[in-house]
Amino acid sequence: MKGRVALLVMEDLSGFECYDHLLIKPMAAIGWQAEMVPWTADVDWGHYDAIVIRAPWDYQQKPEVFLQTLDVMEASGTPVFNPVDVVRWNLCKTYLKDLNEKGVPILPTQWEERLTRETVLRACEMFDGGKVVLKPWISANADHTYVVCSDSLDDQWPSIEASFASRRAMLQPFVDDICHEGEYSLFYFAGEYSHAILKTPAEGDFRVQEEHGGRIRSVTPPTPLPELSEHLLSTIQPLLYVRLDWVRWQNGWALMEAELIEPSLYFNMDEASPARFARAFDRWMKGYQS
Numbered sequence: 001m002k003g004r005v006a007l008l009v010m011e012d013l014s015g016f017e018c019y020d021h022l023l024i025k026p027m028a029a030i031g032w033q034a035e036m037v038p039w040t041a042d043v044d045w046g047h048y049d050a051i052v053i054r055a056p057w058d059y060q061q062k063p064e065v066f067l068q069t070l071d072v073m074e075a076s077g078t079p080v081f082n083p084v085d086v087v088r089w090n091l092c093k094t095y096l097k098d099l100n101e102k103g104v105p106i107l108p109t110q111w112e113e114r115l116t117r118e119t120v121l122r123a124c125e126m127f128d129g130g131k132v133v134l135k136p137w138i139s140a141n142a143d144h145t146y147v148v149c150s151d152s153l154d155d156q157w158p159s160i161e162a163s164f165a166s167r168r169a170m171l172q173p174f175v176d177d178i179c180h181e182g183e184y185s186l187f188y189f190a191g192e193y194s195h196a197i198l199k200t201p202a203e204g205d206f207r208v209q210e211e212h213g214g215r216i217r218s219v220t221p222p223t224p225l226p227e228l229s230e231h232l233l234s235t236i237q238p239l240l241y242v243r244l245d246w247v248r249w250q251n252g253w254a255l256m257e258a259e260l261i262e263p264s265l266y267f268n269m270d271e272a273s274p275a276r277f278a279r280a281f282d283r284w285m286k287g288y289q290s
Helices: 020-029 063-075 084-091 095-101 117-126 153-163 176-180 224-234 273-289
Strands: 003-009 032-038 050-055 110-112 131-136 146-149 169-173 183-189 192-200 215-218 241-249 252-259
Touching: 003 020, 020 032, 020 273, 032 273, 050 273, 063 084, 084 095, 095 252, 110 117, 117 131, 117 146, 117 153, 117 169, 146 153, 176 241, 183 224, 183 273, 192 224, 192 273, 224 241, 224 252
Parallel strands: 003 032, 003 050
Antiparallel strands: 110 169, 131 146, 131 169, 183 192, 183 241, 192 215, 241 252
């Protein structure tokens, strides 16, 4: 056996679609004993040879505790992938500003330390279409995400005000193409392209996650996306896994998210992808250990 690997998840995955169990057999086939371990577990992290962050999808509820736990893991001497410094950067959506400065196209975004009703109204007037998406700077699973227009704000404001009482907000124009076409996700393992999917929201919704009724299908990504993705990858350090989410925007494309912490890698959508990831991990560990 080459070593033990902790696939870091949340304690209770009920209600979520998680496919990381599909890694266990292909990892074992090349000598790695992988097991799914809650990030909140009381274990000696030093007993593992690697920790791969996979589905700790409740971390946004206690981000500081999550980061402290990752620090403990790293201090144990066990390597954490993706690295903790990358997690810290990617945890807050202001990373999008950093990528935009390096030539990665993103949606127009208004960043607010404190959200007010007047701020939302101004954004509705400023963005084409009059609809605005509100998200926290630190979020996952579309938690505390709202679609707002000036006509609906009065009814929505009590809920929005409660959600953002202690959260910083980002405001972006609503992208109609997400409802009509969807959001493309491209997956890269150890820097190499693996597969792609198209996520489309359920009728009457805007959220593409399966947990909210989103429909998923395997696709060949449209021509510009591999090139755009390769450019983005050239601006960040090499990583074991990356998921890049893109949408059509005006006459081009915009990055919605660069998912570097705990993205679903949708191993169920490409039957060869679990073994592909296992081989990438094996190569990654050889490079790490050399």
